[in-house]
Amino acid sequence: MQKITLRLSDELNDKLKAAAAADDRSVNSYLVALVRSAVDGGETTNRPGGGLSTS
Numbered sequence: 001m002q003k004i005t006l007r008l009s010d011e012l013n014d015k016l017k018a019a020a021a022a023d024d025r026s027v028n029s030y031l032v033a034l035v036r037s038a039v040d041g042g043e044t045t046n047r048p049g050g051g052l053s054t055s
Contacts, residue, residue, distance in 0.1 A: 006031075 008016065020030035 016027055016030070020027045023030055025033070
């Protein structure tokens, strides 16, 4: 298992904490679910229909 450092603005961090709490998850678990969804082709907020840009 790898560790990463992520820099977020205070505002984004507060929103992340609130979203994770609303989903009854830790921030780490919430971020893992979001990343997994993005890389496995799930829908993301910036790319309707999901997937990552390959360009």
